[in-house]
Amino acid sequence: MPEIILKNVTKKFGEVYAVKNLNLTIEDRDFVTLLGPSGCGKTTTLRMISGLETPTEGEISIDGKIVFSSEQQINLPPDKRDIGLLFQNYALWPHMTVNQNIAFGLENLKWKKDEIQNRVQQMGELVKISELMNRYPAELSGGQQQRVAIARTLAPNPKVLLMDEPLSNLDAKLRMDMRSELKRLHLEIKATFVYVTHDQLEAMTLATKICLINEGVLNQYDTPLLIYDDPVNRFVGDFIGNPSMNFLEMKIEKIDEDSCMLKNDEMNFMMNFRTKSGEFVNGQEVYLGIRPEDIQLTDSDQNTSTIYSTLPSGMETIVKVKLKDVILSVVAFGRVDFPVDTKIGLTFNTTNYHVFNKETGQKMATGDLKMV
């Protein structure tokens, strides 16, 4: 049964649209990330679901119950929505011990004393902070504070857990560890997670579905791999993936049923379509999107290019090559390196190359590529 439904939700600050006409359905027990660049409206969306922010228009329902409706003037306060909210900087109450922090919300929900203590112990064990119960937040490390915050949020057993970039204040290694912890947690407590982040890697690794937002508008809502392989527009293609997709400006020529030519001043390609949508017109301006790992470096004479720079990281090496005055990013796997300014050949071996409409950004086709 669907858990959270947003219908035509809009939020305006004065004349500026923070969120524009958002339609989103989050299934029960999903782990959905709201992903996008700074200021895209993802935090605002999260806060609107929580009740801390009031939408200008629209309807939100959680677990079948309408919690907000601009038509019917319904606006349930946060505590009546059965949600938990994890803040970016934890917002632990500095004058209370860990124990008191976790217990405070439960006291307010009028639980009995022994029930509260039981639950606090339980939470402590869940996030592994049992020996820190009597400490004050100032005495804890960043990671420990994070876990206390999680314990506090989960204590009243909310059906929905909203998280606002909770890991961004941690150092890199800790962040990796916490990501695994969160994923495990999701399975254990069986709640719906909605997670805001601007880090596309984080979104990719954690989520069951990614909701990619830009300038208040929902761009794509799919599983991570689908978003990765099948971006609906240029923004998505650019945002997801590290290092990011290469874009070449091309013009369409010689259109066929299953193929076309892509030309610019320096190079010509022929593409055989795997999927196709939209109108193809001769002379139309498009972007050709090529993922770095979809370019192979070879010793052959095919498509000779020059090495521009290399960034070896042990497991893989990011190489920038200059092909006829255009610089392309390429990823080579393994413990390899290349001397700069030497010649190297390129091949395009996969079928994951995309064509995007230059004007609208929409994807027009995916297929293989041959340089001619």
Added chain:
Amino acid sequence: MNKILNQSRNFFQKPENVILVVLLIILVYLTIVPLFSIATDTFTVHSSEARRIRGSEIGDLTLYHWNYVFLSRASENLFYKPLFNTILVSLATCAFALIVGGLFAWLITRTNLRFKKAISTLMLFPYIMPSWTLAMAWLNFFKNSNIGGAPGLFTAITGIPTPNWFAFGFFPIVIVLGLHYAPFAYILIGGILRNMDANLEEAAVILKTSRFKIIRKITIPIVMPAVLSTFLLVFSSSMSAFAVPAFLGAPVRFQVLTTQMFRTLNGVNPGVGYIIASLMIIIGTLILTINQIIIGKRKGFTTVTGKSSNISLVKLGKARTIISLILLFILIAISVIPLLTFTLQSFLVEPGNYNLDNYSTIFWTGEGRPDIASGEPGILKNKYVYKGLTNSFMLSLAVAFIAGTVGILIGYAVAKNRGKRTSNFLDRLAFFPYLIPSMAFGAIYLSMFSVQRGIIPSLYGTFAILILVGSVKYLPFASRAGINAILQLGKEIEEAAIIFGVGWWKRMVRIIIPIQKPTFISGYLLPFISSMRELSLYILLVTPSTSILTTMLFQYNEKGWDQYANAIVLLIIIIVLSFNFIINKVTGASIDKGIGG
């Protein structure tokens, strides 16, 4: 229609909006409306003026007062000269306070001065002690016999007579006021220097810039907004000073606007007094506006980020100990010596006779001799003094409680609604009373509330009017503290509780207030101390049954009963200092946190 109702319902569901609206209404009534009352009063014939304005009845409208102040034969002595004196004194005081305060601030934060802790503690004293105590001490020390009577301690000790220009008038007024406000400058400028990112200066050091050039081209421009703010605040404070120019200026007929205001409001021409009061209010508003323009949106909160990096301190070299000692001695002199002179004078029977046989405790514990001061008992046995003491205490406690609590509410409403026009308006409204000179403020309330206004009866002579005027006047301290406190807290701390459905009251009491306790408490402390030592605010409104210590002190002084006056000063200072000390120790709050250092 329904939509508007729903919108209002949603609007008022949030506590910060309810508080906003309620406080706006109340404050407008208490701050803006009285301005109209006083403006009307400048055109009205008052009961004591009926004879003066030929052919008029009490209550008539007239231009007489305006004419008299600006265009008559008496105008120069009545208005223009005092105006000139006021401005001159205020400018000079600013300069003095800024230089002294700024110097101390720089020495403490940027050099390896010794005795830093002692010096910074003592530095607050001149501000905690009422400004007129320094004036009285100056007189005790430096008065000469040109006004007759015994010369002061200085002449008694050294035999050198003090010239008139040194003992009275412009010179000592500026010194006393300047010393009184120097701590202000010290706290504000020191605060900026402390929070300033030391990297800014260090980058210049690495580029081999000379120390002086660093100060000139980097430190000073950054500190400039604080300096300007200080300038404006000190300017308006010294403009509204009353007791100091009254004590030190009267013997040589050096008049300023406040002394003229007092003379006329208490005498036969209140219309003139109200005009002067209105003028001072206009000037105060002008200063507020200029301050806003300069500071812009920043408004002067210092968020606690302070990366306390270890900046390299200027080495004072060989002169280090000497300079430190000199400063220490100067501060001790300013803080302690006045107390000694008060003690001394309060035991002297025959004025000017410092021989040991002339000391007596009659002014403290005596029963009262009819041939000295008409049998007034010593202050420790004087029931009127105790009444005054109780009144002072009750008044200041009430004022502190009301101002402090409303300040917290204002802080909440303004901080939560930050950026909206209504919130800005409330913020400015709450700050407005600060810039109205105390005596003018008292005059406003005199005009407004000594007659019946709608359902409110005449409040003249009641304790209520004193509490009212004190609470509104000191609200700025509390509201500043309140706003700072809530902004520093950040909204997530409260939202985390909202998610759990914790109600507003509980959020305030269990979370917000406990966390920001020191800042809130200084919002209570400042009004208390200010009220305990306040004279010019209350003096127009006090009646014999509501006398407070400070007005009694003023009366003793006026009557020439110096010993009693000195004894009471001592009493007031002891109370104020002890209170500050206790609160500081118990809660960690103190005056400098409230001012914004």
Added chain:
Amino acid sequence: MKKNFLFVVIFVLLALMAFSASAELINAAKEEGKVVVYSITSRIKNAAEAFQAKYGIEVEAFNLKGYELIEKVSKEVGGGIVGADFVIAQDGGRIFGELVEPGYLENYVPEDFKDIIPADYQNPLRLSMITKVFIYNSETFTFPPAVNVWALTDPEFRGQFFFKDPFQEGVNMNFLTMITKPEIAKELAAAYERYYGKPIELTEENAGYEWIKGVLENGLVLMKSDTTMAESIGIRGQGIDKVGLCTYSKVRYRDTKNLALLPIMGMDPFAGFYYPSYLMLTENAANPNAAKLFIEYLLTEEGFEPWSGSEGTYSSNPNILPYPGDNSFEIWSKLLIGEDPEYLFNHRIDVEEFWNAYAY
């Protein structure tokens, strides 16, 4: 024998009744239990203590300055607020217009004193006459340093004359107004001739205004308090050479504060001035009977004791003798300028304006 005894008893009882307050009044006063008085003389507190000891009625006595008293009474009574039950007020130039006429103050003459107090002191009822005289330091000078008021305008005397700020205390302004009255101004003009040996050249309306301008432009020192003035002039061992116009009763500090003060009785053409203090009930007195009792008390020798204990204050009750060694009020009244309420009402403003133009 019995008859004689009876007569004696009756006589004594009558006498007692004549000179003591009626029993009803005392009872009514005691029931009220408290009385509040605003007074311009500070010695009210001594009288209050004695009254309290005698009748067991609590007294709250407040010593206010002339202008303060007028201000507070008019605001309190005018606003319906309970404050003083009765007042001892001064300043004939103001209180009639501002307090008596609006009905804020009411006159009360105790029955027993209607025949004792002179008629023209009864409405309003006077408590005393207070004198202000020119004084000098008797240690520095064997003879007064000035015997003509015009000496005080002489540059030789620059900065040596002390005067109470007339805006601090209205009666001083009354004095200044009175010397501009044509009859008195004439005397001043004559005194000028006696001092300088030539007739006065008027640059102002009359000799009175001329004298005022003269002292103001000669470094006149304004003081806020008579006590301070007395001290400032009388301190020994400093060679003080100033002259002041000050409340005569301050010479009582001669012993207690070791001051050397003497009046210049022979000052030409006048030695100073005097003014009455008035006893009146407030219109909204909360304890009117206690107030009446106290008023009556103050008119008796016992009640007036704090004032008759030194020179300078003279009871309106002629049966109370002045301080031993002091002259009677009759004598003083010939040397001093009094108050003429009608002249004051019409001319005080002009003198105030004149003063304002030069003084501040």
